[in-house]
Amino acid sequence: MSKPSEFSDKLNAEGAPTSPASLDKKILAYAREQVPDKNPWQSVQWMTALAACSVAVVSIMLVMRTPLVDHGADTEIQSRPAGFATEESRPPMASKQHAPEPVKELRKTNAGSIPGNENRADLAEKIEGKSAFRPGSTARLMSRRLEPVSEKLQISSDESALLEYTDTNVMEERPEIAAKGFELLRSPIEPKSSGQTESGSTLKIKGETLAHEPGVDVDSKLRELKLLVAENRNEEAEKDYRTLVEKCQCQLPETLAQALTDLAERE
Amino acid sequence: MLNRLKGDESLMLAYQQGDSSAFESLYKRHKDGLFAFLYRSCRQEAVVEELAQDAWMSVINKAGTYQPTAKFKTYLYQIAHNKLVDHWRRSKNFSRVALEEADLASNDTSVEDQRIAEQRLQSLGQAIHKLPGEQRDVFLLREEGFSQEQIAQIVGVGKETVKSRLRYASNHLRTMLEESIQGMGDPASAKGAEQ
Numbered sequence: 001m002s003k004p005s006e007f008s009d010k011l012n013a014e015g016a017p018t019s020p021a022s023l024d025k026k027i028l029a030y031a032r033e034q035v036p037d038k039n040p041w042q043s044v045q046w047m048t049a050l051a052a053c054s055v056a057v058v059s060i061m062l063v064m065r066t067p068l069v070d071h072g073a074d075t076e077i078q079s080r081p082a083g084f085a086t087e088e089s090r091p092p093m094a095s096k097q098h099a100p101e102p103v104k105e106l107r108k109t110n111a112g113s114i115p116g117n118e119n120r121a122d123l124a125e126k127i128e129g130k131s132a133f134r135p136g137s138t139a140r141l142m143s144r145r146l147e148p149v150s151e152k153l154q155i156s157s158d159e160s161a162l163l164e165y166t167d168t169n170v171m172e173e174r175p176e177i178a179a180k181g182f183e184l185l186r187s188p189i190e191p192k193s194s195g196q197t198e199s200g201s202t203l204k205i206k207g208e209t210l211a212h213e214p215g216v217d218v219d220s221k222l223r224e225l226k227l228l229v230a231e232n233r234n235e236e237a238e239k240d241y242r243t244l245v246e247k248c249q250c251q252l253p254e255t256l257a258q259a260l261t262d263l264a265e266r267e
Numbered sequence: 268m269l270n271r272l273k274g275d276e277s278l279m280l281a282y283q284q285g286d287s288s289a290f291e292s293l294y295k296r297h298k299d300g301l302f303a304f305l306y307r308s309c310r311q312e313a314v315v316e317e318l319a320q321d322a323w324m325s326v327i328n329k330a331g332t333y334q335p336t337a338k339f340k341t342y343l344y345q346i347a348h349n350k351l352v353d354h355w356r357r358s359k360n361f362s363r364v365a366l367e368e369a370d371l372a373s374n375d376t377s378v379e380d381q382r383i384a385e386q387r388l389q390s391l392g393q394a395i396h397k398l399p400g401e402q403r404d405v406f407l408l409r410e411e412g413f414s415q416e417q418i419a420q421i422v423g424v425g426k427e428t429v430k431s432r433l434r435y436a437s438n439h440l441r442t443m444l445e446e447s448i449q450g451m452g453d454p455a456s457a458k459g460a461e462q
Contacts, residue, residue, distance in 0.1 A: 007391055007406075007410070007437075007440060008410060010391045011307075011391055011392070011395075011410055016299065016303040017299075017302060017303050017306040017312075017315075018298075018299045018302060018303075019298040019299055019301075019302040019319065020316065023302075023316050023319060023320060024294070024298060026320065027294060027298075027319075027320060027323045027324070027327075028290075028291055028294060030323075030324060030327060031282075031287060031290045031291070031294070031323075031327050032287045034327050034328065034330075035282070035285050035287050036282070036283055036284070036285060036330050036331040
């Protein structure tokens with residue numbers, strides 16, 4: 001502090017002007033308006049929290065987006081004109097949990113629709129159980145693959161339709177199951193004339209059982225007939241051969257003699 | 268209540284943390300002193316109000332970045348002085364114009380007018396107003412209780428410059444007051460001024 005000068009008394013005697021009340025009000029109001037943030041960190045934290053919430057909401061929306069797509073696919077399937085019987089009997093699918101059911105039903109129905117295909121139905125069930133499809137992916141596959149399948153199944157309930165259907169769906173999901181389970185399913189498409197498949201498995205009757213079970217060995221049966229012929233039991237041999245032809249329905253020669261000739265050639 | 272006991276710097280820091288009542292206390296402490304300083308510098312009430320408002324608003328706006336490196340009063344008057352300098356620059360050397368006006372008044376041929384002008388000079392305030400701006404600021408800051416170091420800090424010049432400006436200001440004022448008192452023929456007043 002400085003010492004009072006020789007003019008201080010005189011200056012004070014003149015009276016010091018004071019700040020007017022209007023100015024005071026104005027300045028104090030401005031000060032209240034412009035109060036600095038109590039804690040600048042708080043606002044920063046608020047911003048961070050807001051950003052985190054936004055990210056969380058966006059991620060949830062992205063996660064929720066998948067079922068929406070699936071639901072769209074399901075709707076597409078439902079809205080399709082009744083192509084085959086399973087669609088009409090199928091309950092409406094509201095959520096992705098219902099997505100696998102039509103696949104299962106479709107397989108069962110398809111397998112069941114072919115006469116004598118109980119084993120195929122079993123196989124389809126096994127595959128269904130083993131593959132354990134993810135619901136979302138199944139629904140997506142359904143949306144992509146069902147159209148051609150339904151059309152083909154409408155035209156014919158041939159096994160090739162089932163093969164194609166199963167091929168396109170299961171092989172994409174589980175190649176190892178497809179390789180293992182459908183090796184046999186593929187074999188009737190190009191059977192050898194002798195009834196043996198490339199893999200050496202015994203071919204059974206066309207359009208019937210394709211499972212890996214013991215069947216009639218055509219060659220051994222022909223060998224038996226050959227023995228009968230050798231024993232001059234021709235009538236008995238012819239009769240057995242006709243029975244074999246009827247039962248087998250495969251492309252066997254019309255006559256036993258021709259069949260035996262073919263057998264001899266093969267051997 | 269507690270704000271009364273706090274120092275200016277503490278109050279400013281409290282305001283920085285969002286306590287508006289701290290600023291009110293601070294304002295009440297310094298509003299009249301600052302207003303008087305500005306008024307004695309330019310003597311135009313409207314201008315003084317404007318300058319005071321600008322100075323306080325600057326304090327408010329800079330509150331967020333305020334750091335108590337110096338006394339708050341020094342900080343406040345430094346801002347006010349800068350506003351004053353800006354005002355002088357805008358009004359093209361206001362003190363010189365005022366001085367010329369005063370000279371014109373003193374050169375009036377009418378004896379009566381001359382007497383009135385001399386009477387005006389009896390007022391110390393008017394004598395101060397006739398000082399050159401730099402000397403007047405330093406003088407008024409000294410009257411506000413600032414030390415030479417603080418004045419140097421506020422005005423932005425060296426301590427020696429402050430000393431010389433103070434000396435010149437005092438001499439000028441003394442001379443002006445003596446002349447005016449001698450002209451009015453009042454020895455008692457002249458004696459008081461000499462002291």
